[in-house]
Structure formats: structure tokens, C-alpha cells
Amino acid sequence: MVKEEIDSLAPGRDFSRRGFVQTAVGSGFAAAVLPVGAQAVSTDTQGLEAGPVSIAVGDFAMPAYRAQPAGKKNLPVILVASEIFGVHEHIADVCRRLAKQGYLAIAPELFARQGNAGAYTDIPKLISEVVSKAPDAQVNADLDATVAWAARQGGDTRKLAITGFCWGGRTTWSYAAHNPQLSAAVAWYGPVARSYFAGDATVIDRAARIQAPVLGLYGAADTGIPVDTLSQLEAALKAAGNTKCEFVVYPDTPHAFYADYRPSYRKAAADDAWARALAWFRRHGVA
Template identity: 85%
Template sequence: MLKEEIDSLAPGRDFNRRGFVQTAVGSGFAAAVLPVTAQTLVTDTTGLEAGTVTIPVGDFKMPAYRAQPAGGKNLPVILVASEIFGVHEHIADVCRRLAKQGYLAIAPELFVRHGDAGAYTDIPKLISEVVSKASDAQVHGDLDATVAWAAANGGDTARLGITGFCWGGRASWSYAAHNSKLAAAVAWYGPVARNYFAGDQTVIERAARIKAPVLALYGAADSGIPVETLTRLEAALKAAGNTKCEFVVYPDTPHAFHADYRPSYRKAAAEDGWARCLAWFKKHGV
């Protein structure tokens, strides 16, 4: 069980009219996160092409949520890796926010082979039955297929970035170790000293293979990701010659501080992190 996820979903705020269970990729919210909070942000689709697409991964058809400027061509590409709850409304909204900035943003359903992450209400069960079955090898292959799809559908994958949250933050780190052509990554509060899939290396253990610049955004009060583990990762990266990564740790800030639909949301840290995220991608040519 991930204590930081349990803590970040503590009750205490109101339902709002968008508090419904996800029925399709990028629609609704995962059952485990209901009720959503009144501050939930909603980005419209004006000027965008947005919705579900299907990505071939060998013989498998993987659903994904994609948003991009309408009619755009040769667009920079940002992969969006979800939390443990899959591609629900918040992750789709992140894609739309990025599309409003000129990106082809795409969030593949990386758990779909193993079950419907959005349907679970019990987080430990969700992790044991779905999340823990998604190996890094599978995730990297799915992300590679997503990059190939983007290249064939209006994306300029020479300008490729990835960002992700919690589980997806860790996936952003691991994909940076996997894909040497990645231009930049932004990892939001992803664990670096432990795994979800048995047998995978931790981010710290694969630090020497991370060559891309990674912006790391974390909360000092995250109960499941000790700041000490970030210090160890930063040291391992520098020892391997990667001095391009930057760590930002917000004081008195919990896990999932960017998740505006949850009680863990911290507006100041979330807005600062988002501004840093966009600036990071621009700085590194994405």
C-alpha cells in the first residue's frame, strides 16, 4: 500500500458536478478519487483536437487520450504518464493544458492490459491487481509505440518530452533512462527508491543511464518519498556525469500537490511547478 496515495485522498471537501466515475479514456474521474474537490480545474477544447485515439503496440490496441492544436503539424510532443488511477479527467485536462501551449500531448492507458484502474475504490487492491503488473519493460514499449504514433500523426518527435505524476513521475524517470533521444522530462513526485513491479530497478539504481535533463518536483512533506532519497538520486546522477537535472522540493507540501481535484492540492506549489515545467521544456527544445 502506498501511504502517500492514501493520505492525499483524505476526505473533507465537497462533491462537485464533475464527480462521476470514468466511463472512457480521459472522461470522468477514477472511483478511488471521488468525491473531487470544488477547486478542480477544467480546460476547454476550443482550438484543439482532443479525444481518444488507438495506438498499435504489436497486435495490441492501446487506448490513449490526445490533445493538440487543431490543424497543427510538426508539433513538439509531450508524453503524459498518469498516476496509479489511469487516464481519467485530470490527466486529460493536463493534456489539454499542454495542447493550449502548442504541444501534441498524449496520455496512453498503460494499465489497460491488467484491468480498469479507474473502477477500483480500494487503493491497495488497485496496486496489487493492476499497477504492480505493469513492468518497466511493458511501459517503455508502450511509450515507444506512443512516440511512433505521434510521429505519424502530426508530431515532431525530434522535440520529445515526457511528464508524469506519482507512478507516472517514476515512469518519466525510467523512460529517461530508456530513451536516449528524449529531449527533456519533468517528474512530479515519483518514487525514486522503490518499485511497483517486482524485479524492476529503482530510479536511483538506473541513474547512470539517465542522460536527459530532468526537472524533479517534490513536496518536503510527502510521507512516501523521503527527501533523503532525492538527495541520493541527485548524487548518483552527478556521479554519472549528468549535471543537467534540477530538483525542486517545496517546503511543507504533501504528495500529489498538483492534483487540483484532490485535498492534497496546493495552489501555490502547483502553479509554480507548472510554470517551471513549461519553461523547462522550452529551455530544452521541446
């Protein structure tokens, strides 16, 4: 069980208020997060090419949600790694937000082989039956395939970044350790001292392999990610010679503070962190 995901959800669920279960990648909110808060942000598709796509990974067709400025080529590419809930409406909206900034943003459904993460209402069951069955090796290979797909669509993968939330935040760190060609990364409240798939190394254990500049965005009141684990990772990165990573820890701020559709949302921290993320990408040539 991942305590921070459970803590950041409201008790009880109302399937009639604002939320609806996803039926296609990027469509609707995951069942486990309903009801959706009234403050949920919705970004339009005006000026964008946006919607579900399919990415070939060998013989497997992996669903994904893509958004980019319409009619543009040679766009910098940002991979978006979802929370444990898969690529539902919030993650699709993050892609649209990035596309409005001039990026080809794409969120692959990294749990597609394991099951439909968006259909689960029970979080412990979702974690045991889906999330914990997705090893880093599979996830990283799927992200590699996503990068190759983006290049074929006219994306400039010489300007490549990744960002992700919770499970996707850890995936962001993991992919930074996997892909030395990554230009930059922004990890939102991703655990660094534990893994989800049994046998996978922690982010701290892989620190020496991380070459890219990674910005870590965390809440000091996150009950599942102790601040001292971030200090351990920072020390491990510096010991390995990587002085390009930075951490921002927001005081009195819980897990999932950027998730505007959930009770954990903290607007001031979310707005500040989003501005820092965009600046981080620009600073490291992903623009």
C-alpha cells in the same frame, strides 16, 4: 500499498458530488478519487483537436487521450504518464493544458492490459491487482509505440518530452533511462528509491543511464518519498556525469500537490511548478 496515495485522499467517498467514474479513457474521474474537489480545473477544447485515440502496440490496441492545436503539424510531443488511477479526467485535462501551449500531448493508458484502474475504489487492491502488474519493460515499450504513433500523426518527435505524476513521475524517470533520444522530462513526485513491479530496478539504480535533463518536482511533506532519497538520486546522477537534472522541493507541501481535484492540492506550489515545467521544456528545445 502506496502510503502517499492513500494519505492524499479524503476519508469517505461521495459518488454524487461533482465526480463520476470514467467510462472511456480521459472521461470522468477515477472511482478511488471521488468526491472531486470544487477547485478542480477544467480546460476547454476550443482551438484543439482532443479526445480518445487507439495506438497499435503489436496486436494490442492501447487506448490513449490526445490533445493538440487543431490544424497544426510538426508539433513538439509531450508524453503524459498518469498516476495509479489511469488516464481519467485530470490527466486528460493536463493534456489539454499542454495543447493550449502548442504541444501534441498524449497520455496512453499504460494499465490497459492489467485492468481498468479507474473503476477501483480500493487503493491497496488497485495497486496489487493492476499497478504492480505493469513492468517497466512493458510500460517503456508502450511509450515507444506512443512516440511512433505521434510521429505518424505529424508530431515532431525530434522535440520529445515526457511528464508524469506519482507512478507516472517514476515512469518519467524510468523512460528517461530507457530512451536516449528524449529531449527533456519533468517528473512530479515520483518515487526514486522503490519500484512498483517486483524485480524492477529503482530510479537510483538506473541513474547512470539517464542522459536527458530531468526536472524533479517534489513536496517536502510527502510521507512516501523521503527528501534524502532525492539527494541520493542527485548524487548518483552527478557521479554518472549528468549535471543537467534539477530538483525543486516545496516546503510543507504534500504528495500530489498538483492534483487540483484532490485535498492534497496546493495552488501556490502547483502554479509555480507548472511554470517551471513549461520553462524547462522551452529551455531544452521542446517548443
